[in-house]
Amino acid sequence: MPEVLSETFHLEKSFCSRRAKDLIEDGLKAASQGLYDRATRRFKDSMRLERSAEALTYWAWVESSKGNLHVAAHLCREALRIDHEFGNAANDLGSYLAALGDTSGAITYFERAKKSERYSSRHFPYMNLGRIYLDRREYWKAFKEYREANKICPDDQNIRAALSEIEKYII
Numbered sequence: 001m002p003e004v005l006s007e008t009f010h011l012e013k014s015f016c017s018r019r020a021k022d023l024i025e026d027g028l029k030a031a032s033q034g035l036y037d038r039a040t041r042r043f044k045d046s047m048r049l050e051r052s053a054e055a056l057t058y059w060a061w062v063e064s065s066k067g068n069l070h071v072a073a074h075l076c077r078e079a080l081r082i083d084h085e086f087g088n089a090a091n092d093l094g095s096y097l098a099a100l101g102d103t104s105g106a107i108t109y110f111e112r113a114k115k116s117e118r119y120s121s122r123h124f125p126y127m128n129l130g131r132i133y134l135d136r137r138e139y140w141k142a143f144k145e146y147r148e149a150n151k152i153c154p155d156d157q158n159i160r161a162a163l164s165e166i167e168k169y170i171i
Helices: 002-032 036-049 053-065 069-082 087-099 103-115 123-135 139-152 157-170
Strands: none
Touching: 002 036, 002 053, 036 053, 053 069, 053 087, 069 087, 087 103, 087 123, 103 123, 123 139, 123 157, 139 157
């Protein structure tokens, strides 16, 4: 009898996990259409089934789109407690902190995002750091960050444009 219960539990957990991922996809679709309340409901529903860094990070993105940067930062911190290697959460948290005026905190999280194991858009933290250093007029640091972003994503015109702009200050 215990084997049957174990198998049933595994199947239910597997179903919940798949459903949670489907809800995240629905939430992302809703958010891309500007349906923020619907997106938030989907991310919360996903969290009820399975706590995930993804659901929290995308929920944070919706909150930031609505101007709730403090809430977004809190959600990203929660996401990083669940999965400290989820680079999206670290990069997004850095972005929210930068927007809130905490550039030192932002730099910490962008650096963390650069080292994260799980992160598909690896050029973003380099670009974000580059922007901070450019704003601080630390042109060599900005150049190095954008140069690394360019190595990762050589076809991005925004990165190339930033490098060209920075070169005016360092040549």
